[in-house]
Amino acid sequence: MTLRIAVQSKGRLFEETMELLKETGIKLNNTKRTLLVRANDFPVEVLFLRDDDIPQAVATGVTDVGIVGENEFVEKNEDAEVAKRLGFSKCRLSLAIPKDIDYKDVSWFNDKKIATSYPHILSTFLKDQNITAEIHEITGSVEISPSIGLSEAIFDIVSSGATLVSNRLKEVEVVMRSEALLIKNKNLEAEKSAILDDLIFRIDAVQTAYKKKYIMLNAHESKLQDIIDLLPGMNSPTVTQLASNGWCSVQSVIEEKRFWEIITKLKALGAEGILILPIEKMIL
Known part of the structure; x- marks a missing residue:
């Protein structure tokens, strides 16, 4: 069983959609010259269409799902369903x-x-x-x-x-x-719905990691609670005892927009060896 996805054949939405699919682990070949392309390692195939043809193709079952601008979806007023708002191509x-x-x-x-x-x-x-x-x-x-x-x-x-x-x-x-939408046919078969759920799971993992950084630092136990209050993380920071007496390693996730604000406060609290890493995927 294969899930067919309609994608805009050119333009900014095409580029951003291809990047998203790549980040979710879906690898496509020959996308420039072929109308229909099968993924190598995930049960999907991509159909390249004009953006204004995608809502009808999804509504009529020519394709199972599609990635299309909200403007085209609303304008065409076809009987399809929004599966996920994607947040790009705004x-x-x-x-x-x-x-x-x-x-x-x-x-x-x-x-x-x-x-x-x-x-x-x-x-x-x-x-x-x-x-x-x-x-x-x-x-x-x-x-x-x-x-x-x-x-x-x-x-x-x-x-x-x-x-x-x-x-x-x-x-x-x-x-x-x-913004870009992931839309689906309202009568999607159960097996195809399961593939779509897996795809959305992957997209969520990619998008949750957007604009977030992984931070690691060393801190003295006397400052630990102040640092934890500053770094709530997704649930709470990870704290590990170091070999040096009275020192801990703290690991957490911070939003990129607060990066410099938080780093300045951490240094004021005596944090040392601060390491910032990009996040590729994040599973909640």
């Missing part, structure tokens, strides 16, 4: 207008023409806001629409905002935030 879907226009609130969009590749999401938002506007659906280069007179505003993906700036546009309303 972006937002926003309304933007020419930078020189004075904007006060969403009512500005009444009776305006808006260009977008996401008409379903946009129409739902406008309806919720009681806004009546003309939606002009196009694919690609949405950001040039106002400058060529095709629309008065756009609704599109925004990451850094640099594309908007280069086209003399400004973001005025964030409609939704998006």
